[in-house]
Amino acid sequence: MALNHPSILNKFIKFPNTPAARELIKQNFYNKYGIPGVIGCIDGCHFKIVKPNKKEEHLFYCRKHYHSLNVQMVADEKCHILAINPKFGGASHDAFVWENSQLNTYMQTLHRNGESVWLLGDSGYPQRPWLMTPYNNPAPGSAGETFNKLHSRARITIENTFGRLKNRWRCLCKDRVLHYKPEKCAQIILACSVLHNIALDLGVPDPQEQTIGFFYFTINNQDFPENDEVEDDVTLLTLGRLLRDRIASRVHAEAV
Numbered sequence: 623m624a625l626n627h628p629s630i631l632n633k634f635i636k637f638p639n640t641p642a643a644r645e646l647i648k649q650n651f652y653n654k655y656g657i658p659g660v661i662g663c664i665d666g667c668h669f670k671i672v673k674p675n676k677k678e679e680h681l682f683y684c685r686k687h688y689h690s691l692n693v694q695m696v697a698d699e700k701c702h703i704l705a706i707n708p709k710f711g712g713a714s715h716d717a718f719v720w721e722n723s724q725l726n727t728y729m730q731t732l733h734r735n736g737e738s739v740w741l742l743g744d745s746g747y748p749q750r751p752w753l754m755t756p757y758n759n760p761a762p763g764s765a766g767e768t769f770n771k772l773h774s775r776a777r778i779t780i781e782n783t784f785g786r787l788k789n790r791w792r793c794l795c796k797d798r799v800l801h802y803k804p805e806k807c808a809q810i811i812l813a814c815s816v817l818h819n820i821a822l823d824l825g826v827p828d829p830q831e832q833t834i835g836f837f838y839f840t841i842n843n844q845d846f847p848e849n850d851e852v853e854d855d856v857t858l859l860t861l862g863r864l865l866r867d868r869i870a871s872r873v874h875a876e877a878v
Contacts, residue, residue, distance in 0.1 A: 638661055650698070651776060657773065659739050661698075663696065665780045668712050670796045671804060682804065684711075692712050692719060694723060697782075703783060717746055742777045744756070749866065751861045751862050754773065769873055783818075790818060
């Protein structure tokens with residue numbers, strides 16, 4: 623499949639791999655949503671596929687009671703797809719996909735190198751110094767509540783990305799099952815993601831109707847417990863919370 627060729631992928635699906643590129647996205651997110659340090663919003667989305675062979679069927683049967691790929695994506699403030707991981711079946715939770723992703727390792731490396739950058743994820747993800755999740759039931763009027771409001775506004779970009787992707791490429795909608803083996807389905811999703819970014823770059827308008835609702839990463843849900851309940855690394859959880867508190871204090875002060 624031509625759109626899966628490395629030369630095409632390297633050109634159109636690019637995670638910010640230089641300090642200058644990350645600084646640009648950070649500034650764009652801050653200007654638009656008021657949260658510092660953000661270089662992307664992350665989430666998983668289920669893409670319905672035909673029932674795989676019996677031996678591996680259990681890997682793809684999701685909590686929504688159909689067979690799917692749970693595709694992890696990261697998007698910028700303009701809904702460009704920066705990273706995509708379509709290699710996990712629908713039975714895998716978002717947090718599991720994240721913990722086993724190359725992107726997670728890369729974000730840890732940036733953190734160890736002293737870069738103040740992070741992704742925004744929902745409460746299904748573990749709180750980390752490089753992954754900011756919302757507070758659980760913050761007090762009214764608190765810094766935590768302010769943070770959550772801004773977090774929610776910014777994180778809607780990844781939901782919009784999924785909606786726009788499926789709206790443009792209707793074969794990806796839940797009512798249009800992909801009738802191929804999981805590996806081929808992953809290639810189709812990846813190809814559609816490349817075309818999505820090309821369409822954005824060229825200013826191609828979205829279709830009028832609105833529908834809501836193999837691995838690739840370049841470096842050069844609610845049945846799951848809350849993030850704190852699944853966290854077993856106390857040090858990282860503590861560091862992540864402290865950093866989130868500092869961010870919340872800053873955005874709360876700026877909002878007053």
